Amino acid sequence: MFKNHFTLIYHGAHLEISFVTSNPGKFSEAEKILNKYGINIVHAPLHLEEKRSESVEEIAEGCALRAYSALRKPLFVEDSGLFVPALNGFPGTYSAWVLKKLGNEGILRLLDGKERAAEFRCAIAFTEGKDVRLFTGSVRGRVSGSIRGNGGFGYDPVFIPEGEEKTFAEAPSLKDSLSHRARALQKFGESLSRK
Ligand code: IMP
Numbered sequence: 274m275f276k277n278h279f280t281l282i283y284h285g286a287h288l289e290i291s292f293v294t295s296n297p298g299k300f301s302e303a304e305k306i307l308n309k310y311g312i313n314i315v316h317a318p319l320h321l322e323e324k325r326s327e328s329v330e331e332i333a334e335g336c337a338l339r340a341y342s343a344l345r346k347p348l349f350v351e352d353s354g355l356f357v358p359a360l361n362g363f364p365g366t367y368s369a370w371v372l373k374k375l376g377n378e379g380i381l382r383l384l385d386g387k388e389r390a391a392e393f394r395c396a397i398a399f400t401e402g403k404d405v406r407l408f409t410g411s412v413r414g415r416v417s418g419s420i421r422g423n424g425g426f427g428y429d430p431v432f433i434p435e436g437e438e439k440t441f442a443e444a445p446s447l448k449d450s451l452s453h454r455a456r457a458l459q460k461f462g463e464s465l466s467r468k
Contacts, residue, residue: 288465290399291317291348293340298426299351302454310462319343321350327366329353329396334405337398345402349461353395353453355380355428357416359387368428377420377431389415391432393453397461408464410456 292303292314300316307314317340324335333352340348354368360383364371371379390413397408414434422430422442429441434451441448449455 288347289313289315291315291340291344291346293317293319293321293336293344293348293350295320296426299353299454302448302452303351303458305449306455306458307462310466312462312465317344317348323352325366327362329366329394330398330407330409332366333396333398334407337400337405341400341402347399347401349397349399351395351397351454351457353393355391355393355432357384357391359384359390372427377428380416380428380431381419384416389417391416393428393432395453395457397457399461399465406464408457408461410453410458410460412451412453412456 290312292300294300294316295318300314304314319340321336321339323332326332326335329352333350336350336352337348340350352366354365356362356365364380375383392411392413394411395409399406399408412434414432414437417431417433417440420430421440422444424445425442425448429445429448432441433439434441434447437444437447439447441452
């Protein structure tokens, strides 16, 4: 399935895709996974206004179209968030804002005495200008009792994936295989390398 050390030929040319994101952590995770499919990505740190929605798919789709209007080349964007059923899905698509305002300490306080199940969701939206193709991924797990680990970014120090004992920040290599983003990126890479 994985094809190492080659560059994908797509529509007769070497494929280079821009990943529009202001998050360097997301970029390095994507680069590592997509390179295995022969897809070279370049970082486009464009700031995009996000339409408000509770769906990562809707947000990613809108951002992809806005980014294409600015860049006019093949690109993808990604939207993701942490969804906690005991908080009715909060922080969900407000994850970045909530992290900035409350931090991981705030999430732990909100969950005091509550069911700690949680899920990360990710939607990747790819466009070459005409339509937008969506690839999604999710990972279930739980919110830890304390902040643990220094790797990764965002909520990684408080998220333990199902079947594991360490947080993503304690074992960042877990993210390469089973994170929400890794799963969406694998579908994206497979789809492009089938062309
Ligand atoms: P976005 O940039 O609007 O997609 O913000 C998503 C936010 O969700 C990020 O800023 C992080 O706070 C959080 N998030 C998304 N993916 C991850 C992850 O893989 N680990 C930890 N936090 C994440």
